[in-house]
Amino acid sequence: MSGSRVLVLNSGSSSVKYQLLDMRDGGRLAVGLVERIGESGSRLKHSPADGESREWNGSVPDHDAALKAMAAELDRDGLGLGSPELAAIGHRVVHGGLRFTEPTVVDDAVLAEIERLIPVAPLHNPANLTGIRTAQALRPDLPQVAVFDTAFHTTMPESAARYAIDVETADAHRVRRYGFHGTSHAYVSRETARLLGRAPEDVNVIVLHLGNGASASAVRGGRCVDTSMGLTPLEGLVMGTRSGDTDPAVIFHLMRVGGMSADEIDTLLNKRSGLIGLCGDNDMREIRRRVDAGDERAGLAFDIYIHRLKKYIGAYYAVLGRVDAVAFTAGVGENSAPVREAAVAGLEGLGLVVDGGLNAVRGDGARLISPADARVAVAVVPTDEEMEIAAQTYALVNDSGNQNLT
């Protein structure tokens, strides 16, 4: 009989985040992070459920060293990768293109396809691949499962997924809207239905994932019908450092008139725009502190952020026709009462109202912040991408195990 533990790995270009979960009860056995891989001053932080957190500074030259350092820490807690309790390793993979609509057990063909998608996810897919290959080398006998950020959005109709540009050119270069944060949108839309005491199939939800990266999605009966990120995670909402929607002609203008290169504009729009570009801060706590102190630049940045958010709420209301709930999630969505209040202010005509008292209460779990008699529920629903990756991984491994038995 296979074990009940799943190790979830989120491998970035210079960091690896990991969680070891026990799927019998959803308990987190250990959580950790290796940062600054391949840079000076690498750092590991490891927190077992039954013990003190440990931190470690030293040299971690590559992902192989990072995963070995993680494995050594898990070993110290008696949770080593060699344990028969470990059922599978679940990997976050950012871009699955159109091919991967479901979590997928990794084999050579899957690796090759993730590699083929590197041109549309140059920052993420290479690091995700390295994480998978390194984990395979550590436990070649164990199923490695890829869970794709794009998968939840593959149900979008062509009318939402296609840009209105020449079809042949778009198809030749796989230019279309893929969407990201899908694991979070899937989890939060389902949890919102649970909060309402209804089946996901019966509920239409607008999910607002507002973290440092931010995206909105329109979910009809559990299936995504539109989302704000596109070919890359640059499109859509105003984010911590990304511009979100702009007129594409801004780019030509900056090239022709501003004399900037494509790479410079890429950096501008991804790293020096959004909240940080508008006011020099990307942390909503600091922005609110400045707004409350009367800082005009922070005030304008906040207003631009809210204006865009409100436009997407309105747009997705129209896309869905009937909305049962609006769910706020991720760092800003879960923690910033002023953002939630401002995003919904003035939308009473759409049935959207926030109760000031409920909105101000801080809490850990999913909760309603709209009045009991509201036409549309407004909710705060904490996201849990690791749990979703673990759950999808475990379900897939158990499924294939059962199929093998029959």
Ligand code: AMP
């Ligand atoms: P995430 O990407 O989901 O981890 O979200 C990170 C962002 O959440 C930070 O950049 C902050 O802007 C925001 N954030 C975190 N905690 C708070 C808080 N207590 N109040 C307002 N914003 C917060």
